[in-house]
Amino acid sequence: MAPQLQTILGWLDIAGLSVFAASGALAAARKRLDFVGACFFALVTATGGGTLRDVLIGAPIFWMHDPVPVILCLIVAVAAWAIPLRWWPERALDWFDAAGLAAYAVYGAAKALQFGIAPVSAATAGIITACLGGVIRDTIAGVPSVMMRHELYVTAALAAAASFVALMAAGVAQPWSAALGALLGFGLRGAAIRWHLSLPPHRGH
Numbered sequence: 346m347a348p349q350l351q352t353i354l355g356w357l358d359i360a361g362l363s364v365f366a367a368s369g370a371l372a373a374a375r376k377r378l379d380f381v382g383a384c385f386f387a388l389v390t391a392t393g394g395g396t397l398r399d400v401l402i403g404a405p406i407f408w409m410h411d412p413v414p415v416i417l418c419l420i421v422a423v424a425a426w427a428i429p430l431r432w433w434p435e436r437a438l439d440w441f442d443a444a445g446l447a448a449y450a451v452y453g454a455a456k457a458l459q460f461g462i463a464p465v466s467a468a469t470a471g472i473i474t475a476c477l478g479g480v481i482r483d484t485i486a487g488v489p490s491v492m493m494r495h496e497l498y499v500t501a502a503l504a505a506a507a508s509f510v511a512l513m514a515a516g517v518a519q520p521w522s523a524a525l526g527a528l529l530g531f532g533l534r535g536a537a538i539r540w541h542l543s544l545p546p547h548r549g550h
Contacts, residue, residue: 353520354455357527359417361449365391365478366418368441370425371433372486380426386482387422388415391445394477398453398470402460439538442479442491446498447530450475450505451523464510471506472499475530495546497537505530 369390373383392408392415399406408414434440453474457467476492476499483490492498509526513519536542 353523354452357448357452357523361445361452361474362391362414362417363421364441365445365449366421367425368438368445368479369482370422371438371441372482372488373422374426374430375438376486380423383426384419384422386485387418387425389485390478390482391418392478393481394449394474395453397477398456398474401473402457402462402470404456404460436538439491440535443501443531443534443538445478446475446502446534447505447527449478450502450530451509451526454506454509454526455523458510458513464514468503468506468510471509472502475502475505495541495543497533497542497544500544501530501534501537504533 366387369386369388370383372390373386376382378386396406396408398404450471452471454467454471456474457470458464462470479491505526508529509522512522512525517525533542
């Protein structure tokens with residue numbers, strides 16, 4: 346792998362871990378849990394999607410072979426939990442989640458490609474990496490899943506992962522592919538948060 350791509354993917358991995366860990370800790374704080382609960386929420390939110398991705402693509406589970414992701418999640422969790430709730434913007438959790446979604450969609454797709462996964466399946470691995478952690482967080486917290494709010498969510502992850510894979514296939518410089526994919530995913534999810542964008546729902550009977 347090109348050193349430049351390895352660098353930007355490393356930053357996307359750190360960003361995804363950090364912001365998802367922060368969103369998990371913030372969800373725990375809103376439930377008035379202690380700092381141990383915040384650390385648990387941070388860990389499952391930040392590692393849930395990546396764990397399933399690694400199982401599916403046949404990769405060593407990333408946090409089982411390297412303690413750095415766990416340590417980073419714990420540090421972020423304690424820091425986020427310690428900040429009084431009144432200091433957080435109202436939709437801070439949503440914006441943390443948007444940043445993690447975009448970063449992890451690209452990172453997950455890139456890691457799948459590294460392990461020889463076909464492009465379409467690699468993009469799907471990116472979507473799983475990006476979305477599953479937030480679903481686990483909301484399920485454990487007992488709140489409606491972010492995917493049930495009728496705002497673009499999976500679609501934003503799809504845009505990030507698919508555009509990265511497509512740009513790579515088109516021969517665009519690898520760091521640009523990663524950066525543009527992440528920016529597209531974050532921009533689309535951010536627009537959905539700001540203006541409540543959604544796809545047409547099922548019309549029923």
